[in-house]
Amino acid sequence: MQKATSGDGHRRVPVLAVKNVSYWYGSKKALKDVSFDVYPGxxxxxxxxxxxxxxxxxxxxxxxxxxxxxxxxxxxRSPSEWGSKALAPLGVVFQQPTLDLDLTVKQNLRYFAALRGLARKDADERMHRALAALAMGERIEERVRSLNGGHRRRVEIARALLHGPQLLLLDEPTIGLDVPTRTAIVRHIHELARADNIGVLWATHLFDEVKDDDDLLVLDRGRIVASGEARDIVAETGARDLGGAFRLLIGGETEEDVAA
Structure with missing residues (x-):
């Protein structure tokens, strides 16, 4: 992936740098010399x-x-050296839901804010702002159990943003959601990245969630087999679209075979 530059030509510093990372499960090598950067915005x-x-x-x-x-x-900062201090700029939405279903939206977010050391007034201001941006402001007093899957996901995204992260990790955040909800979340995350200068790493198996000008990593059997802007990767493979490019890059898998 090319080094990102700002409008004045100066290279920006990545919010996430992965350098020559490998990992084994016993004798099986799950990741093989993986390197890439994620940039703000x-x-x-x-x-x-x-x-x-x-x-x-x-x-x-x-x-x-x-x-x-x-x-x-x-x-x-390396998490292995700095521990929780290195993870402080990180917001995460995992694939599996992690909200307390018996608490209200407000209680869930206040609990997370307290864990992050945010003062109540500051936390509440951030909470209302994040929920409003996700069209969830009117549901703040509702118990999470009463919300549908799309609304719960929006609460999780709001929670991940409460402490003002510089890096947001999203692991299949729209899985199981209907198309209008998926489209709204994808649009919001892209707008958020630009407006707040957040670097986003978004794991997805849905090609329509990837915009032409997004940075793209294609991971196959533990290796990065392509990196660059999505439109450039499609052009380099000669495919008609991202789905076709993906199948060529990984050796013929169909869209239905792609999963987290």
Whole structure:
């Protein structure tokens, strides 16, 4: 992936740098010399078939696992060296829901804000702002159990943004949602990245969630097999669209075979 530059030509510093990372499960090598950067204000889409290593990669970035080889830096700090301080600029929405269903939207967000050390007044202001941006402001007093899947996802995204992260990780955030809800979330995340200068790493198996000018990583059998702007990758393969380019890059998988 080309080094990103600002409007005045100066190279920007990545909010996430993954350098020559490899990882084993016993004797099986799940990731093989993976390197890439995520830049502020950019959405980087991560595509890969089932078993490609996407979940392993997210686990390493969030330090659920420690990398066997290589280095990961979040805003210049390695989690293996800095621990929780390195993870402070990170917001995460995991594939599996993690909200407390018996608490209200407000209670869920206040609890998270307290864990992050935010003062109540500041937390409430951020909460209302984040929920309003996701068209969820009127549901703040509702119990999460009463919300549908799309609304719960929006609450999780709002929660991930409360502390003002510089890097947002999204692991299949729209899985199981209807098309209008997916479209709204995709649009909001792209607008958010630009407006707040957040770097986003978005794992998805849906080609229509990737915009032509997004940065794109294609991961296959633990290796990065393509990186660059999505439109450039499609052009380089000679395919008609991203789905066709993806199938060529990974050796013929169909769209239905792509999964987290």
């Amino acid at each position: 950019r959405v980087t889409a991560l595509l890969g078939p089932n078993g490609a290593g996407k979940t392993t990669l997210f686990s390493l970035i969030t330090r659920l696992f420690d990398a066997s080889e290589g280095r990961i830096e979040i805003v210049g």
